Structures are given as structure tokens and as C-alpha cells.
Amino acid sequence: MNDQIIEALQAQFGEEGVYGLGESHGILQVTTAVENIVPMIHFLYAHPVFKFQFLTDLAGIHFPDAKGQELGVIYHLHSLENNVRLWIKAYAPIEEPNFPTITGLFATANWMEREAFDFYGIIFEGHPNLTRILNMDEMDYHPMRKEYPLEDATRHDKIDELFGR
């Protein structure tokens, strides 16, 4: 199945539009450009055989060292009828983390995209209500980015020098 998917995608979007192919425990992963995301997901959704009509997950990710491709989004699609999963990844620079929204296709993407925005500051253009979801509205940074610390500054009762922490 995975080979067919790759073939079909390459036929549709060209060899250069689909790269970073890989497979992990049976799950195919492809990387594409930001502008290809929506057409690709649409294509897979409407495809008569693949029928990727279930969005399992949408995760943001941050690679501070990859210049120009710091922020990524992983779309995890699932074709229930074929029981095949697929990861589609796309990356954008941190200065301009603009991704297209897929809320038009999947209602469930609404909160997932809000979560990615909340954590990573990824901006989904066209999202109906792109506001913070889990954190307070007053928060002025995106906490899941690697540069921000985890700890609350108000904790006093631990000795930090212990064992490399």
C-alpha cells in the first residue's frame, strides 16, 4: 500500500514535491512543502482507493538547529478502510511560521491547530478562531519551543545543584 501511495503522490505532485520518504513500523512518512499540504490532504481524502478520511493527530514540532525549517507540523492521517496510517510533514521558518488550515476538511483540526499555535506559535491561515487553547490568553510566549524553560520560577524547596539538574 505504502508504495502505491508514494507513486500516486509523486504522480500528482512531482518527484520534487514529495521528499523525506521514510517508514517507521509500517507507517509511511512524507515531507512536502507548506503550499502542498492542503492539495495533498485533499487528494488523499478524495482518492477512491486510499480514502484518508480520518485525521488522527496533528502535532507541532520545533527544531531550533534546522535553519529556515525550525517549526514543523506533522499531520497524522489514517485510512480506516485500508487501515493504513500516513505522516505528512511540512516545515516553515520560525520568523514566518505560516501554515494553511485544514479545518475546512476536518472539523477536528480546529483544536489541534489551536493547540499547535498555543504551544509553538504556528499560525494557521484561515483558521476560524486561532486563539490560545490550553494556556492563559495573557501568556506572551509559546512554551513548547525549545528555548523556554519548563520550571515555574516560584519553587523554592529543591536544591538545583543536585546531580546535574
Place this chain on the structure above:
Amino acid sequence: MEVSNIWYFLSGLTLLSALMVVLAKNPIHSVLYLVFTFFCISGHYVLLNAQFLMAVNIIVYAGAIMVLFLFVIMMFDLRKNQPESKSNLTKLAGSVVAGSLLVVLIALVRQNNFQTPQADGFVSQTGMVENLGKVLYSEYLLPFELVSILFFVAMVGAVLLGKREAGERNF
């Protein structure tokens, strides 16, 4: 205590609370004063030895109708709108209507001679349930039935009006 004193006291209360119905700013207060007015009137019924009327007055007016009034006002009051100030024209029209009503009432009272009740001819059982029933079902049978039909029609009309489109909840 003299009965007449009770009567004066009750009448005074009735008038006072009736006035408050009109004067109170808050519609909820108005309704509550109205309920109180009904209680005073029920007191008058008791003085007249018409216990049945008193009970029915409380059940129907105080217990049911005014509860519905209160209910409706509370529902509409949800948004706490400020009452719009009335224009001068409405005020004028209101006073004209009220004034003419007053004139008509006074004319009526002046035209008619009311019988003064005779203490020795007073039948204490007049207001009792049995007598009421007998009178209603013999002498006033036709009006009684007509009124019931009228109520029935009104009820059907209310149901028809109140019923919304099918599929909607009627709360």
C-alpha cells in the same frame, strides 16, 4: 375587636396595596403588591362569611394567575432592560383614558341607588358552597354554561397560539 374596625383596616390595606401596584417601579414588586391586594379582598370575603369565594380567590388569582404573571415577568426580566421612558403623548393619552373612566364610574354610582344590607335579614349561609352550587346550577345555569364554553374556546385559542412549529420545544 369590632367587625367594622377590621373592615376599615382591611379596606385601608387594600387601597394602599392597590395603589402600590400602580406606583411601584419594579414590575415584580407590583405583582407582589397585587397578590397582597387579593389577600385583602379574600379577607373581605371572609368578613362576608363567603369562605368558598375566599378560597377560590386565593387558589385561582393568588395561587395560579399571579404566579404565571410573576413567571412571565421574570422570564422577560432576564436581560434587565431599563424601562423606556414614556413620551408625553402616551402620558396624556393615559390620563385622558383614566379620567374618562373615573367620570363614567362616578356617574354610575350617582345614578344607581344601592340597597343597604339589612342586618336582621342577612342569611349567613348565602356564601357557602352548597348555596352557591344550587344557585349556579339552577337560576344561573345558562350563563354558567355559556361562560364555560367561552373559557373553553379561549383555552383552545391559547393552545393554538402558543403552539409553535412542529419539532420545536414549547417551553
Place this chain on the structure above:
Amino acid sequence: MNLLDSVFIAKASFIGVIFLITLGVAAYSTYFERKIAAFMQDRIGPDRAGPFGILQPLADAVKMFMKEDFIPANSNKWLFIMGPCLSMLTALMTSAVVPFGDTLTLGGVTFDLQGIDVNIGILWVFGIVSLGVYGILIGGWASNNKYSLLGAIRAASQNISYELAMGLSIIAILMMTGSLSTKAIVEAQQNGHWNILYQPMGFIIFLICAFAECNRTPFDLPECETELIGGYHTEYSSMKLGFYLFAEYINMFISGAVMATLYFGGYDYPGVDFVTAQLGATAATLIGMGALIGKALAFVFIFMWVRWTLPRFRYDQLMGLGWSGLIPLAMFNVVVTGLGVLLNQQILVGIGGVVVFIAGIVVYDQLFVKKKLA
């Protein structure tokens, strides 16, 4: 004047006794409610305040008295205070016409074991019950809280709706007795001719309506915790809340007493004559009073039993049950009772009515509902 005084004192002392009994029963109802709930749920319930926890109501009362009295800002202060008072007042007033027993002669003074024997007794009950909703309505509105208001509005419409069916079910009794006086109704039932035998359907309607009028599960929509937090008493604290809770238990007890009066022969109990012959009239009367209170308490138990068993209705379902279930049923009951009075065969017709009703339902079910499903 001397006579008047003694009558007055007798009356006053009787009213005082009834008042105390009502309050005591209501207070201990809270304890028994907790205990009964606990036993039904395989728990133990309060057992720390005094032996078996019997001081629990006292602890609650003292705590409530000593709690900060709180009147929310933006609320209507006078109405806020008036709400629970009205509730308490109307709850206590109903007991005036319930005949707790026959006349009792003690030390030369005759006690009439009834607050007032008016010829409109049952209408009095009815009138007071219909006023009972004002306490809730006013309190809920004055709290200036949406949940309270929703509770109040639910209470109002629920009470009005179920009053109708309740009134219709009483009419059947009135037709049989021919009097509005509660005393007369009880006296007509002496020697085992309890109305429950003649009016099984009427009793069931009355029981359901009593549940609704007392705002008890499955009709406790005005205060249901999972939906409206506390309903109309969400904003109340300290003793004002206590009044509301108290009024509920008083209502339960009194409606139990009214049901016993109307359908279970009031202070009648099997073997009155035997007891009178053996122990004298005074003892018989006192036992009768005990019998009535016992019956009322049995109803209180049923109230609690049902509460801890059944889920509650939704708002529109409750209205549907009241308007399109109970009212037609009560009307049918009136017709059947009329037939019974005409034929002078009341037990037969009463039971026949139930049979006809069930048969009618079955036939309807077979003819129409099954067809619709198929």
C-alpha cells in the same frame, strides 16, 4: 368569657403541640433521610454526632445558626429575606385543617384535634399549596443569579401544572364524600372504608402530584444539584437556607398527613372499637393520632425511598407527564367515580375503572403504536 378562654387555651396548646411535632419530624426527617440513603447505598450514614448520630440535626441547626448570614450584592434584600420565610409559613399553615384525631377530653377540657374545622378544608390545603411556590419564586428571583432564577421558574411552572391534576384527583373524593371539610372526609372513611379502596387511581395521581409539589425526586428539577447547582437556594446560606430545607421536609410530612387523611382513613385504624372498649375513648383517640402520624411518616419513607431510587425527569418530559398524562387520567377518574356514585357500587366501579383503563391502553397499544412501529 371563661369558656372562651378555655377553648382558646385548648386550641393554642393543640396548635403548639402540632407545631412542635411538625418541626421535630422535619428536623429528624433530615437525619432519617441521611440514614435511609446510607442504608440503601450500603453505607452507614452519620454516626459520630451522638450515639448513632442522632444529634446530627442539632449539629446542623447550630452550625447554620452560627454561620455568616450572607445577602448577595445586587440582590433585592427584602425579597431575599422574604423568600424562605414565605416558604416556611406556607409549609406550616397547611397543617391547620388536617384532622389529627377525634375530640379529646382531658381534665374536663375538650380538645378538638384539628386546627380549624372549616367547611372548605380541602380547598384551604389546596390554596396554601398553590401559594407555596411564592417562597421559591421570590427567593430564586431575588438572588440575582441565573441558576436560582431557572430553578424558580421551573418550580413555578411545575407547581401550577401539577396542581391541576391534583385538584382533579381530589374532586373524585369530594364527589364521594359530598363535603369539602377534611373532618367530614375522614369521618366518612371510618371503620375501614378507606378511600384507597375506592380511589386507587386517584391516589396514584395524588401521590405523583405530591412528589411534584414537594419538589422531590423524580421531580426535583427546581433544585437539582447536577444541573442548577442548588437551584433556587444557590445563593442562600446560614439559617435562610435552613428554612428552605426545613420547609421541604415539613411539606413532605404534611403532604403525607393529607394523603393519609384523604385516602387512608385519617386517624382511623383497625380495631378502634376494641381499643375504645378496653382502654377508653381518650386512649383510642391518642392512638388514632399516633396512627395518623405513623401513616404520614410511612409516606415520608416512601418519599425518601423513591428519591434514592429513581432518576429525575427532564423539564419537558415532566410537563408532558403532567399535562398529557395525569390530567386526562384524572378526568377519566372523575368520570368513573361519577359512574360509581350513580350506580352506588363504588368499589366495583373503582376497580373496574382501573381495569378498563389498562385494557384501553393495551388495545390502543396493539392497534396504533405497534402499527406505527411496524
Place this chain on the structure above:
Amino acid sequence: MKLSNRTKVVEQGEMTLAERMYLPAIVGGMATTLKHFFSKPVTIRYPEQQRYLGPIYRGHHILKKDEQGAERCTACGLCAVACPAEAISMVAEERKKGEEKLYREEKYAKVYEINMLRCIFCGLCEEACPKEAIFLRHDQMVPVFNSRDEVIYGKDKLVEKMDQRYLREGWK
């Protein structure tokens, strides 16, 4: 949609006539509650009766001593590393001459503190300890606190008393 061949449809089922009249559920339900009304309560009256806590329940921490009364802890710090709540802190010190009776290893914890409010009783410290020094005892729970000052337990409260040794059934 049929995805697996294990489907079993649960039917809502129409109500029968009796069910539409509320009868069986009310009668049955009330019978059930009445049955329980007369059955024995299952309640454990806690302060007087103690519930069985299981053989490996993760309760109060204890720093074990060995049979000779020497502390087992060697202040290796694995427990502190393993602690997800970062509730353990310690200061290690070299054992001096003449302290062999007190400490089993050459290094020992001079200060060993557990913040009881931070601790989540996950048992990772017990698993991490290579010296079988720290345990979560199965027969005792941490008491409640009245103020924030009491919550950090030092060695005085953690180290096992020799007259009340903690033994666990099926000791490994």
C-alpha cells in the same frame, strides 16, 4: 462502517407497554434499593477499622538500617535522580573512622530530606535504590499537615528506629 468482523450491534429496543408506563423499572429499582436497605453495609469505619493495604502498598518512606543498626544509604543519589517530582535532596559525606557502626558504606547521607507534599508515591526511588535503603512502607501512611513548615521530612523522621523495625511480608 464495518471495519472488523467482530461487530456486535447493541439495539436500543423499543419500550414495551409496561416499560412505557414506568412500572417495571420503578418496581424493580425500588426492590433493589430495599434489598440493599436490609443488607449489611460494606463501610470500613476508618479511624477505628483499618483497611488492608496490600503487601506492597506505597506509603510512608523509610530509610532502612541493616541488622547491625547501620544505615544502608550510601548517598549515591539515584533516588533523587529517579524522582519525577524532584522531592528528594541529600548531602553526602564521607564516613569517618569509628562510624562503621552507624553507616554501612563509606559514604553516607548527612542530610536526607523528602518533601512530603511534593512526593507522588510512585515508588521509583525504591526501585532505583541499589542498596535497598529507601522503602515505601506498606503499613503506614503519611500523616496530614497543618502548616507548610512541617512537610520536609529529614533523617530524624525517615530513618528506621531499631525498636520498631519495618519488615515486609515476602521480603526479597
Place this chain on the structure above:
Amino acid sequence: MSNSTISVAEAPPGIEGAGFFATSLDNLVGLARANSLWPLPFATSCCGIEFMSTMASHYDIGRFGAERLSFSARQADVLMVMGTISKKMAPVVKQVYLQMAEPRWVLSVGACACSGGIFDTYSVLQGIDRIIPVDVYVPGCPPRPEQILDGFMQIQELAKKESTRRRNEPEYKALLASYGIE
């Protein structure tokens, strides 16, 4: 039912005699309050489930006269904060505390509510005692129902000992003021 091992709440020390029983009002009120503490369960996470266990048949918090949960803050006596309180939630907790009528106690159940527990993160409040005064802390994550009952009994002890005047005293006012509550 009768079980001799049950310790019934002790009668307050007083002078007992035939028809004569004197005790100070404080003790009586304290005893009444202690046996009629209505909790407001502010349950946000795991500890809330353990609170359900505490309420359920096996532990039965009703034995202490506390089975009537008051979800309305006005009617509650004990605020039981169970579960993580995030910084987003903190104003709500404080609001609920402010709405409660005096006398009020706060029982902080579980590591998260007491100190943040394992969630030493940017979004979690490191202990609710940073925003409201806490009377009793119950450790554990989540604590066993036994420990919750321990905490509850500790609150009962506090209620018994508390003077009826305490809530008007300057010390108490100062405590509230330190939390910014007038």
C-alpha cells in the same frame, strides 16, 4: 449496627448534673460545626476520583455528617481543593473561596494542590497556599481515602477548638490581608 468500637463525638466538658448541663457556647458551637461540615469539592483531577471513593460506600464520608455536598459556595463550610490548580484556574479558586460564608476552612488534598507535585511547570500554581490560606494539607498523589478522612478529621479538630470570635480577631484579618483578601 451497634458497634462498640465506634468513638462517638465526645460531649464537651461541662458540669453535668440532674437536668443541668453547662458548657461554654464556644465548645458547643465548635462541636456542632465539627459534626456538620459540608464540603465543597473543588475536584479537578485524580484526587477528585479518590474523593468519590471517600464518598462511596467503602469509606462513607457521611459518617462525619458531611455527605451533603454543597456545590454552591455560600452553603459550604470546607473547601476541599483536590487536584492540580493551574494558573488559569487560580482566580476561580480564589473566587470560590471569597464567595464562601464564614466560618470556612480549606483542605488541600493531594500533592498538586498542596505544592504542585510533579508539575513544576510554567502553567501550574505551586500550591494553593499562594492564593488562599490553607488549614490542612493532605499529602499523596492521590492520597488514599483514609488520608482524605484524616485531613477531614483534622479540620474537625480545628473547628472544635476554634473560638466563635476568631473570625473577627485582628490575627485572622491579618492572615486574610496577607492574601489580599479584605
Place this chain on the structure above:
Amino acid sequence: MSEIALVNNPNVGLDKTQKGGPYVNELSTLNLGPTHPATHGIFQNILTMDGETIVDAEQTVGYIHRAFEKIAERRPFYQITTLTDRMNYCSAPINNMGWHMTVEKLLGIEVPKRAQYMRVIMMELARLTDHIVCNSILAVDTGALTGFLYVYQWREFIYEIYEEMCGARLTTNMGRFGGMERDFTPVAIEKIQKLLKELPAALKEFEGMVMRNRIFMDRTQNVGGISAERALNYGFTGPNLRAAGVDYDVRAMNPYSSYEDFEFDVPVGTKGDTYDRFLVREEEMWQSLRIIQQAMDNLPEGSYHADAPHYYLPKKQDVYHNMEALIYHFKIVMGEIDAPVGEVYHSVEGGNGELGFHLVSDGGRTPYRLKFRRPGFIYYQAFPEMIKGTTLSDAIVTMSSMNVIAGELDT
């Protein structure tokens, strides 16, 4: 959003010329939560109501956001188990096992059959606890408290089994990478057998109290329904999706931990309403009992953990006497196991649906990125759509039948 803002804002009047629109005059807003009893203290819904009918709803979540994913990036793999405990705390063992299986997938550890069966038993017990709470709380929210307390006694009993296995009741922290940390004790086996024997009676009793009770059926039938199509579009999984008629069950579709060895049915509903969700959960409890019975009957002999000294903590005696074991012990506890670089996804059928772990590893001692796919977070966003046009009571019943667990939702 914009309409609600209009209603809430006193300065912006409604367009009075617009007749018969959805926003007729008497709209009011009601704030449901976060301290409302039915929202279990964590969710906020701002309802726009017309009388008691809900016109619109807007949700706020995140009231117990605890930054799980951020913590996971700073903690060694084995400490993350304690985080998963606190996700769906009604069924913590499923989360634990799911996480362990994810890491095992990354590390390539093969778990022996006995450990897999033990995991299945613990996971199904967890599913029982989850569904017991959900269904009985649904009954409580309709007003019937007593049935809840009857079945809750059995939940307590399952806690006792957990205690035998791991020493805690709720946040179990059960198992390790490569298997379980200890074998079934005789007491545990005895208790599981007792549960299998006696839970059915209690479940029947509970079902007898509510299942065919017209009041309950009226409250739940045709309430809060969602079609299969919308449910899939909203990413529903688990009982909520199955109630809508789609038999997607991870256990059946992608069997893990030897689920393929067991006979069980996947119950599906027909309408997707609250009553269907109740029935599906009820039936799943019976299926869970069936699975546990089979697993107990066929429990294989053998080791309860994998033979993987690099990843599985050695026995305490060995640590003390064996140098190699001591080194492994230190490495494992310090988190310095040799995790390969890679990316894995593993999902298990949690109490509420597909619970997924998307783990990106850069070979360090902590995950580089760990994304939890929490079913509760994903399907709770359909709540406004499901309650639109129903009443307040329906909204509450719908919410409890969806079984939204805040810990899972907000992480």
C-alpha cells in the same frame, strides 16, 4: 463567536428589524462551569440560551493544563510513566501500558507472552473501572445516585487488585519497559477470579436500575446524538464513535499485546445518542469480562518480563552482588539507556478511544518530542454541535456520557 459577542455586549443592540432569525429577543447567557458540579470542576461552557433551550455554546478548556508534553521533553523515559498515570486517571494502567509499548517499539524489545497476557488483564480491568465510572456518573447526572454506589464498590475491588500488583490505587505506575515489575501473586489471582464471578451480578443490578427505566431512557434517547459522518470528521474514537455505528477499535484493527488471541465483540450503536453511548460502554464491560476470563484461563507460563538487561532493571540481589547488574542498574536509573534515533507511533484502545503516543527520539535520555493523542481532547470539541437545540439538562447528560476526563483533555 461573533453572534455571542453581540448578545453579551450591552452596547451592541440586536438588529431589531431582523425577524424570525435565530436570535429572537429573550436570549440569555449562562455560564456553565468551571465550578459547576456537572462539569467536574474543569470545563467552562458559556451557553447562549433561549429559555432552557441552548442556542449556542462556547467552550473554554485548559483549566488544568499541566504541560505534560513539555515535562516529557525533560524527563527520562521511565519517569514519563508517572505522567501517563495522570492523563486518563480513570484508567491509568492502559496509559502506562500504552507508553511502555511505545518505548518497546522504539527499543525493539520483544515482550514474552505471559507479560502480554498480564498486560491485557490489567488493561481490561482498567477499562472496567473507566466505564463503571462513566456510566454510573451518567446515572448520577440524571439523578440516580444509588446505582453509582453499588457499582463503585466493585471499582474499589479492582483497586485492591491494582494494589496487589503495584501498590497504588489510582495512579498506578504499573509495569516497566519489557514487561511487568512483578508476577501475579496468588492473592491477585484469587481476587481477579472473585471479580469475574461476582461483578456480573452487580452489573446486572445496576443495569436493572437504569437501563430499561423509562425516565432514564427518555433522558438519554435522541439526546446529544452525532452522526457517524460527523463523528469521523470530528476525530471521534472509542465508545463514542462506536455508538455512532463505526466499529473502529484499535484492539481489533491493530492488535497489540496479543489481543488477536482473544474472542471479543466490538459493540456498535445505531444512533450515536447518549443512550447508545451508555449501551456501548455497558456492553464493553461485558466484553472486558470475557477477555479477562480468557486471559486468566490461558495465562501462559514463563517469565513476566523480557530478557533485556539493558532496559529492564535487574533484581536487587544481583545489583548488590553482580558488577554488570550494578552498571545496568545505574544506567537505567540515570536514564542513559541507548535509545535509537527514530520516530514511532503506538496507539492503544484507551477508555475513551485511541490513545496514541507519537514519540520522536534523537537518541538522548529524554524524548525529543512526545505528542499524546488524547481522545478526550479531540472529541470534546464536538460538544457545542451536539448540544445545540437541546436543553440544559440534555447538555449535562451529554457531557457525562462523552466521558471527558480533564486530565486527558488538558494534559
